[in-house]
Amino acid sequence: MELTQRPRRLRRSEAVRSLVRETSLHVDDLIHPLFVTEGKSTREPIESMPGQYRFSIDELVAECQTLSRLGIPAVNLFGYSTEKDDMATGSYDPEGLIQRAIRGIKAAVPELCVQTDIALDPYTYHGHDGLVIDGEVVNDETVEVLCKMALSHAEAGVDWVAPSDMMDGRVGGIRRALDGAGYTNVGILAYSAKYASCFYGPFRGALDSAPKKGDKKSYQMDPANSREALKEIALDIEQGADVVMVKPALAYLDVIAAASATFDVPIAAYNVSGEFGMITAAAERGWVHRETAIMETLTGIKRAGADMILTYFAKEVAEILK
Numbered sequence: 001m002e003l004t005q006r007p008r009r010l011r012r013s014e015a016v017r018s019l020v021r022e023t024s025l026h027v028d029d030l031i032h033p034l035f036v037t038e039g040k041s042t043r044e045p046i047e048s049m050p051g052q053y054r055f056s057i058d059e060l061v062a063e064c065q066t067l068s069r070l071g072i073p074a075v076n077l078f079g080y081s082t083e084k085d086d087m088a089t090g091s092y093d094p095e096g097l098i099q100r101a102i103r104g105i106k107a108a109v110p111e112l113c114v115q116t117d118i119a120l121d122p123y124t125y126h127g128h129d130g131l132v133i134d135g136e137v138v139n140d141e142t143v144e145v146l147c148k149m150a151l152s153h154a155e156a157g158v159d160w161v162a163p164s165d166m167m168d169g170r171v172g173g174i175r176r177a178l179d180g181a182g183y184t185n186v187g188i189l190a191y192s193a194k195y196a197s198c199f200y201g202p203f204r205g206a207l208d209s210a211p212k213k214g215d216k217k218s219y220q221m222d223p224a225n226s227r228e229a230l231k232e233i234a235l236d237i238e239q240g241a242d243v244v245m246v247k248p249a250l251a252y253l254d255v256i257a258a259a260s261a262t263f264d265v266p267i268a269a270y271n272v273s274g275e276f277g278m279i280t281a282a283a284e285r286g287w288v289h290r291e292t293a294i295m296e297t298l299t300g301i302k303r304a305g306a307d308m309i310l311t312y313f314a315k316e317v318a319e320i321l322k
């Protein structure tokens, strides 16, 4: 056969493959989500997420030291709050769990970029990301509480706040609140295109934060839409988001690709708990090779256009890449 192009020539050896490789995953692309709980010297295994833990603050700080030593640049904190009420007042308590966790980490590992989730679900009985008034998740009243929450994290020393609530106007509200108090250096990683997804199931088990009634479809996006994602992202950039996120990642790779082609801000993607669970469970059964599945998945998310990836595999990947 006479062929001028034989693409297989570029696949003949690992050396050649490495020369033509278009995408590579680095430890500095990774953000490790971590769960925090009250107590001392505890690492509670999370049943719905094998290998992940709820850390007491002392253990959390130790884990952050390990992650930082492995080269992971950032962590994203979620609180397992027992302080629940109708107004989510626990979310902005200056002595709250997350506020103390931020101070602990920044004192011990100042170089680590500490990010925190901004949403009310762990702090309300009903488990919604916003306040519920007359059966409805209300927007503007929720934004006021989210601003207080973000401000209390800024006072504790957070680097970036990450609003995951999907209320309208919250990025602008938080930006104004932070700037008004002099926290112009605190960044906003906005969950801009966050879909109403079944893939958050294991996470809600970890935080005991599943909505008691109804679902989150009146604020999180319909999985069928992509133009709407670009609109949400554009609005968040206008309002001052530094980084925008698409979440989940795997069923939304087209959205990641469209976002990175359309906007000139860094794009984050969240490899969520259900995606973690699919690889974990299939690997346990011997159906896929765990390490290879993790690397292939995260490389795919990066190839789609993500500049940074939140993933529960971050520590494992850092160890693999070493």
Ligand code: PBG
Pocket (backbone or CB within 6 Å): 117, 119, 121, 129, 164, 165, 199, 200, 201, 202, 203, 204, 216, 271, 272, 273, 274
């Ligand atoms: C809370 C929040 C959720 C996740 C991140 N922040 C759950 C939800 O919206 O119900 C999901 C993360 C994951 O599944 O890994 N607003």
